[in-house]
Amino acid sequence: MTSQNLPTRIKLTELIAPSFYDLYWDITEHKHTHYKLAGGRGSTKSSFISIMIVLGMMSNPDANAMVLRKVGRYLEESVFEQLLWAIEKLGVDHLWRPKYSPLGLTYLPTGQRIVFRGADEPKKIKSVKLQHGYFAYTWYEERDEFDGDEEERTINQSLMRGGDRYWVFYSWNPPKSINNWVNQDVLLPREDTIVHHSDYRSVPQEWLGPQFYVEAEELKRNKPMAYRHEYLGEATGTGGQVFDNVTIREIADDELAVFDKIHHGLDFGFAADPLAYVKNHFDKTRRRLFIFGELYQVGLSNAKAVQQIKLLNPLNQLVVADSEDPRTINEFRELGLRIIGAKKGPGSVDHGIKWLQDLNEIIIDPRYCPNTAREFSSCELERDKNGNFKGSYPDKDNHSIDATRYSLEDQMIKRGTRIGGW
Secondary structure, eight states, X not given: OOSXXXXXXOOGGGTSOGGGHHHHHHHHTTOOSEEEEEEOTTOOHHHHHHHHHHHHHHXXXXXXXXXXXXXXXXXXXXXXXXXXXXXXXXXXXXXXXXXXXXXXXEETTTTEEEEEEETTOHHHHHTOOOSSSEEEEEEEESGGGSSOHHHHHHHHHHHSOSOSOOEEEEEEOOOSOTTSHHHHHTTSOOTTEEXXXXXXXXXXXXXXXXXXXXXXXXXXXXXXXXXXXXXXOOOOOOSOBSOSOEEEOOOOHHHHTTOOOEEEEEEOOOSSSOEEEEEEEEETTXXXXXXXXXXXXXXXXXXXHHHHHHHHOTTOOOEEEOTTOHHHHHHHHHTTOOEEEOOXXXXXXXXXXXXXXXXXXXXXXXXXXXXXXXXXXXXXXXXXXXXXXXXXXXXXXXXXXXXXXXXXXXXXXXXXXXXXXX
């Protein structure tokens, strides 16, 4: 992907914000296939994607593009206009012909097409035929409006055929709740995917105009949480998050190298509920918990579970497990795992969760612990019929959380507070 077809007066740095420079080269060199761009108001992520699609098509005569929104009637006033903007700003509008019924853009030198479709009419997506080339580019705008990753996957399976290289773009402003599927999706790492977050603060001020900053600063002063959500693109939650101290990030090798005390916890499961094993390191001085290993699987036999746990726990350090099933604990012990049952007792769940809430930070590496990251980040208080938050903690989708509590029981006692009936 090059700018060789552009008028010489065009400088891409005048069209692309600095926060996207590295991503520009990643896309140009095709280091990934899926590019997930989340961000706040004024981040220029849609402008960036539109420029990259136009540039990419002009440098690859086999490349066509499919641009999607969940509801087709919103295409013209959003992504269609956005791509017209990119074509004009790049100074190549004389090389492109727009069509309004149905919406489309054609690159005149080669006949390549940008096709616009709504996911509310899936048959129209599958029925698109190209005279030449293939759909190298796909763009999901306002991704959070789609019904989930299964819908995206079905569309991608229809479009990603007939070619050798693909670029799939996704753009959206993150919804408030971390439980929303798009916020959960970016926690699951894939080697062929890059997740990028941007906001207006890296955009040249003259691009957005002075009034944009007046409005942003006013909201920042009066409603800081709304500012963080709308302008910084943060999933600020609904007010019912159980853990507001969770950080999802990669844990560097130099950090792992100094972990001197590793804790291991296990929550049993088999059919509907998964067996969940976690390993972590607790930095007592800074009150930071690092979670960097998990096993999370349904239908796992005891023998296979022990075998896989030993791979994650090669020194066979002590594992603290749910004590509700002493027979299973005994079988795990006979299979060679050093394991004991958690003491638990009345009030132990609430105490354990409050102890975790009180930590300065819970750092979870999504590469190794995607399910643990999902459970901790999405754990929210339930509401009653009047919409008020209940006082009790939710007892569902908390298998890794429970395993983490068990693993740290000795640390909870050392702080001088006995749990429940201990």
